[in-house]
Amino acid sequence: MTKYFAWLSPLCLVIIFIATLITEWSGYQPTAMLALFFLVLFILLEWKNLDLTSKVIVLVAINLTLLLLLFSQISLLQLNILSRGVAFFAFFLIALGLLKEAAMTSNSVNLTGLMLLQQQPVRRYALLTFASHILGILMSVGAINLLGTMIQRSLDDNKDIVDARIINARQRRMMLAVLRGFCSVPLWAPTSITITLLVTTIPNLQWIDIIPYGLYLTFALLLFGIWLDKVQAPKNLGHLVPTMSNNLADLKVSYPILMVVITLALVAGALMLSTSLRPIAAVLVSAPLVSVAWIFSQYQRKNNKLNALQLTVKRFSTDIFFRLALQRSEIVFFTSSVLIGRLLLTVVDLDWFAHQLDLLDISAALILIAASWIIFIAALLFISPMISVTLMAGALSQLPSVENMPVTLALVMMVTWAVVAGSSPSTTSVRINAKITRISPTQMGLQWNGLYSILVLLLLDFFVILMV
Secondary structure, eight states: OHHHHHHHHHHHHHHHHHHHHHHHHHOOTHHHHHHHHHHHHHHHHHGGGSOHHHHHHHHHHHHHHHHHHHTTSSOHHHHHHHHHHHHHHHHHHHHHHHHHHHHHTOHHHHHHHHHHHTSOHHHHHHHHHHHHHHHHHHHTTHHHHHHHHHHHHHHHHHTTTSOHHHHHHHHHHHHHHHHHHHHTGGGTOTTSHHHHHHHHHSTTOOHHHHHHHHHHHHHHHHHHHHHHHHHHSOGGGGGGOOOOOOOGGGGGGGHHHHHHHHHHHHHHHHHHHHSOOOHHHHHHHHHHHHHHHHHHHHHHTTSOHHHHHHHHHHHIIIIIHHHGGGGHHHHHHHHHHHHHHHHHHHHOOHHHHHHHHHHHOOOHHHHHHHHHHHHHHHHHTTOOHHHHHHHHHHHHTTSTTTTTOHHHHHHHHHHHHHHHHHHOTTSHHHHHHHHHHTSOHHIIIIIITHHHHHHHHHHHHHHHHHHO
């Protein structure tokens, strides 16, 4: 019986992946319902292994769905349409998780991590934060999986020869660099869900209107993170730091990783041009293909092509297949949060919300600042920014005092989303980074990155007061 369940759970994820891919490629809706059915089955099979937060979110999603159906606030047809979006986010994590599996056994990943440890700390932080940002555009949270795995492996390899206090300091600074670099992606990248959400929610807003300001803000936030890292660096541990080469040429060992990224971009680009897949879906379809090729190339270094192919197939069938279910809590939490957000957006009256704000008769700057902090606080209360940002952006864009500044409204929402993505224990980026680092999401998002988040929001308030 144990062996039966051992393969049934990952099989559910494989079916979800294939069914969602068919839906994305062809628009065939019944396969989306099939994916949703197996997602429910997966949750039931893995229920006892889920963390408490994921269980709570699932129960909230179930009760909200039943309540809305009971009071006829949503129809079965609408629920059927929502299933496509919910299943897509399971597809999202399954696809990108395969990159982590390939990275775990990559010699280049290990050597790159070791070489980064040999760089002067501020330079190391800068290299990681920009690398995380660039990879995040192409790989989404796969960037955190890739870089986080690389960092943790290199730290583990050094734990017996480097003082534990140095290891802990390096782990914190490097993981924060990855998190902050990744979380700045929503400030301009057209493939981010943030841009897509805002452009479809705020009238008269185009991506081309946002990009110049978004790029300026991205650069400013990345530099601010580098400065804060230097200020917070533990000066009292300098005498414990081992000798470092500090040679940028040593980073040539990362060329294979660069080739992986370039290959991913080329395959995704080819799919975008030759199929009807959305940009983000094209990247997600490319990820497993690149992962297979990456693992095959790892085996080919010491084996002929036939043996390398056999070893690749064996690894996927006997190892990676059974490891798919280890993402259970992330998959369940993410999909349940998306379902809650979609259900609320179906029933919330944005016109009424906008009217209530208009009655307060306060300045546009104060409205934007208040909205930003409400979104941030709501995220700490486990309310997804997909819910809060959509509600705020949709309502504020209808206010007479704000409706004529769609770009400013979008920038405030984008910066706030970026802060939330790097601080709230409920966000996927924080949860994945915390899991790799082997600490709690609360410690990662609030204790480690809390000061940075608060300072960025205060700087945003100052910017809004000056510009509005």
